[in-house]
Structures are given as C-alpha cells and as structure tokens.
Amino acid sequence: MTTRSNGRRLAALRTFFSFTAGSGLTGEDLLINIAGPKIGQALPKALSIAEVDALLTLPAGTTPLILRNHAMLHLLYATGIRVSELVGLPTNSCNLTSCHLRILGKGGKERMVPFNETTRDTIEEYLQRARQLILKGRQSPVLFVSNRGRAMSRGRFWQIIKEWAKAAGISATVSPHMLRHSFATHLLAGGADLRAVQMMLGHSDIATTQIYTHVDGSRLKSIHQRFHPRG
Template sequence: MPFSRTPSSLPPLFKELLGLFSTYLIAERRFALNSVEAYTSDVTLFLSYLHLRGKDSLDQLTLAEIYDFLEHCSENKKPAKSTASRRISALKSFFDYLFREKRISSNPFLAVDLPKGSHNLPKALSEKEVQRLLTPPQKATLIAVRDHTMLTLLYATGLRVSELVTLPLAAINLDAGFIRVLGKGNKERLIPFGDVARDLVKEYVAGSRRLLLKGKNSKYLFISNRGTCMTRLRFWQITRNTALAAGITKNISPHIIRHSFATHLLNHGADLRAVQMMLGHTDITTTQIYTHVDNKRLKEIHRNFHPRG
C-alpha cells in the first residue's frame, strides 16, 4: 500500500489530532491497548492517504474522497468484512470526536455506512443490575448524593454523557418532569423523566448542590466539589466505581447506561419513534439496532420456555 501507517510521516496538524484522539480512546473510551493501536493505525492510514494527495485539512472533506480511500484499501487485497468494518468504525469515531471538540465544522462520516451485517449489538445492563447500580448510597455524603442523582437521571433520560455533565440547571423543569436538551447539531429535544429522578434532583438541588457551591454561582446542574462543571472522564470514573461497589463486573460506562435506557423501554413496549426522539437520533435506523437486542431477548425466552424449543 503506497501510504504509511507511521504517524511520523504526517504533517503537524494531523499528528496533533491523532494524538488527541488516542488519548481520548484511552482515557474516556477505556479501549484496550490493542484496540487503540488498531484504531490509530486505521486513522493514520487515512490521514497519510490524504496528505500524499495534497490535502492537509479535514474541513470540506468530500464523500468521494472517503470512498476513494476505501476503494484504494481493497484494490490489492480485499479486506475481511471485520477489518473493513473496524476501519470505518475507527474513522467514524475519529471524526465524531473532532466534531464534538469543534475541530471540524461537519462530520462527513455520518453518511458512511458500515458493511452490511457488521453492526455490533449494543451492550446493556439487565434490569436487576440497574437496580443494584442505583441503590442509594449507605453514607449520604454531598458527593455520594450527587453521584447517585446523576446516575439515576442518566438512566431515567438516556442522555449522552456530554449532555449530562454540561446540563444547565435552567434546562430541567421539575414541576413538569421534563429536560430540555441541546444535543448534536444544536438540535433541541424534550425528554421526560419520572418521579424517582425528580425527587432526587429536587433534594440534590436544595441540599448537596447548594452546599458544594459554598456561596458561589454555577449555571450547571451537576458540579464538582470545586463548584465547577464536571468532566466526562470524571463521570466515567464515578460510573465505573459505583458499578464495582455494587458488584457489577461488566466493563460499564455511561454509554452502556444510555443503551440500557433504550433497551429497557423497548422491552416494555415503548414506541420506536418515541425512543428515537428521546435519544436524539437523527435517523431512526440508528435506533432500530435496539430492536435487534429486543428480538434476541425474545428468542432466548422462546428457547428457554417453549416446550418444543
């Protein structure tokens, strides 16, 4: 292949972006080392391809350039479906990260599909595991109350972690039981939540939040012990530590709780389009993957309980 997998061959801007992405995969996504190496290798390959063709900016990237690269990868040796799928997943993750960090103005990989049949089913906690995760803390310290409230609201609404940690206090209507969220692409949506989450948030705002602020002001609903906005990485650590304390050994993340929110709604008969609206998916096909999770559960029930299964 005429382009390099070695980052040293890239221009400074591409090296910088690749380094930031690698740190994100390790610190926030908690990828295993071999997965980080595979993802960064795929991204390096693509950046090298662009650089050798005189393109050293990722803005105004066209779909034609993307598909030319994918076609070039398969010219000499057709990659396995899993390899092609991983390569596209890596690039989707890379450009999604750059867009969220405002390093690019648009994400061209939103229009690129994975190879047919390559979608992985999203992981989800069981309802019993969620009950354990959301058991109230034995010691109701200010931080413990805040963490418990955040996790409960996350499961009640299916927010993205970036939406949760930056949620303004003014965005939550405790009387109506709705949150107003400004999500991806500055698209606004309303998400309802139930009495359990509402009561916890109300108690947190009147108690722990006020005491954590120590007389300061903050526009954010959830704050650190310094009265500032919490980072996504810190909330990932909170989620992981709470899960371990609850005896949950799965590799849990805030994103898995979002998956659990959607999966459990559909398991109990929720309308797919309503779940799409709450999750903030632009395309309903993104939400439809959760119906495959539901179908898998139904097959397990049929196999386990049907007399001639």
C-alpha cells in the same frame, strides 16, 4: 491490529498521498483506488434491569457528593441522555414540576425528554441538601457541579460510575454510555415505540435506534417463536 485501527492508518495515508499528488510531488494518488476495510457495527452493551436496580439502590450514604452522584445516575438512566449533555445540563433546563428535560443536542437540535418521579425526588434532594454545600457560595449555571464549582468533566463522571458499579457488585466495566444503551434497550424490550425512543435519544437516523432492537436476545427469541411458522 483492529479493523478500526487499520482504517485510521489508511485514512492518514490517503491524506498524505492526496497531498503529494496535488502538490506535484508524485504523478498520481497511489491510494485512490484502494478501498478501506469494512467495519461492522457492534451491538451496544447494556446492563440488565437487575444490575441497574443494584446500581441505583446502592446505600452509599448522604454526603453532598454522594447525593449529587446518586441524582446524576438516576437521571442518566431515566432519560438516556449523553454524558456530555448530563454534565453540561443547565439548571434551567430541568423542569421538576412537569418532570422533563430540555436538551440541546448535536447540531443544535432541541428535544424534550421526560423522567420519572423517583428521579425527580433524587434531584430535589440534591438541590435541597447538597448543591449549595458543594458550591460554597459560588455561582454556576449547570445543575450538577464539581468541587470546583463548575461542570464536572466527562472523565470524572466515568470514574464515578465505575466506582459505583464496583460497589454494587457489577462485574462488567460500566460506562456512562452503557446506561444510555440500557435506557434504550429496556424501553424497547418493554414495548416502547421505536420513533419515541429515537426522539428521546436524539438520533437523527432511526437506523441508529434500531440497533437496540437486536440487543435483547430473549425478546428476539420470543418474537421468533410467536410469529415464525416453524417457531
């Protein structure tokens, strides 16, 4: 059993014994002094730049759904937004003139996230050639619509990204969050400012963003060799 599973079971038992003590069924809370297992913070998994290129340049076709999926993948990697923010993105939150998104993130915090012209082109192609065909006369406030004319579920987009990754020859199990990890890792590896990446990701604590500075092993080795006196 994993450490996280043990932690969840202990939390459930704590709730139970706290209830029995509070209701007088037991004399005291039997678990009050038992510490939970320490859970280490695993490093996020990211794709290589070559793998991302293979995913985004996959010659999949020009059907409406393919154009939609292509635009979604481009936007996810270009901005690093959460999958929930992607599938629920309102059309009026995407400014194609200035190439930025207005994202309402966790806790109702708003942030502006830029994207590149290549991504803008994929979104424009989707809007011009695919969105209305998918909607079939229906109306929807979200940018990326499903066959039912409403927002796509996170689970369905997870399936799509796995299918595209397999077609691109990527052996790793790719999730939407892995593209978010890749966005942050590649920006920091290229020398991006940590605070700027924090703002784009919507992290309230910069310590969360700092995790990505430990992912690129080759960059860490280069820094060590450059600055350590015995490097």
